Amino acid sequence: MKPRFHCSTTLAGQTLLVLPPGAARHVQVLRMQPGDALTLFDGCGGEYAATIERMGRSDVTVQLGAHSSIEREAARPVHVAVGMPANERMDWLVEKATELGVASIQPLMTAHGVLRLAGERADKKRTHWQAIAIAACEQCGRNRVPLVHPVRAFAAWIDSPPIDDAERFVLSLAEGAHQIRSLRDDPASASLRGACVLSGPEGGLSAVEEQDAIARGFAPLTLGPRVLRAETAALAALALLAST
Incomplete structure (x- = not known):
């Protein structure tokens, strides 16, 4: 290439x-x-x-x-909202999510999240993550750069419409959560215009945050019996949803 x-x-x-x-x-x-x-x-x-x-x-x-006019986008646009993991794991998440075809990334401050950003520091981090997304597009062949949104607190973000015309999911370990594999076998899923998946930080979303998301139309979704790291869970959900 x-x-x-x-x-x-x-x-x-x-x-x-x-x-x-x-x-x-x-x-x-x-x-x-x-x-x-x-x-x-x-x-x-x-x-x-x-x-x-x-x-x-x-x-x-x-x-x-x-x-x-060649494009190399995912079959289905998937937007990821994630409680920011600490250290350099958010950098890694942005890079790999871009390679996997993410449509946009919303960094969130959540109850269990360690990373707290505001003001100039938040702006610098967003610029840094956007540059990572651009570099990942250069490497992987994508011609459309996913938008990294400004950092927001979970409570403020959940009260605004996350993504228009997209099915909403929240990753959950609760009993009764839908198996993500079942979406691949659902004929109705293929007709959806897009998806928005909400994933927590280390320690996951709080019980209150998860319930707030469900009350606003986010369907609880499980990736299986194993407990994945915050960045792994978000990427696994993205990969599976983008290919449905």
Whole structure:
């Protein structure tokens, strides 16, 4: 696969383009040269073949070719709302969720969550996670970058409509929760436009949070008898729901 780079500017075919600073630095780090081929995408859908025309000290000019409408999105759009795991596990979750085709990610502060973010620190973390999603798209071939939403407290988020026209699920260990495998055998599931899955942090959602979600239309869903780590549970649910 040719090297792929995301451009923050809107692209147009058959034009000369000076790459944005981030993409230009990436090209220079790879020691690419005039005449080398690459692929560019702007996140609006599809991708462009391109050829390096000029390498400057800090700038790179490319010739854009034709637009290709190819997409590599999941069969079903799945939005993940997750109680943020601590340390670098949220970074890993964002990267792998992007590779698996997540439509958007909503970081949440929950009762059992260790990570607490607000103000400038929350904004910096969101920018950091969005950059991880972009890099994952460059690596895996996606041409649409999933949106990482601003960090929100669970209570504020659950009172607003999570995702329009999407079936809602909350991961649960409670008896009576639906088996996620049963959704794959439900013919009605294939007609759904999308899904929103809510997953807790280390320690899971509190009993009150889970009940609040159920009261707002989130169906309790189980991944099976094993207790998974917070980031593993969210990714397993995403992988299964996105392929139904």
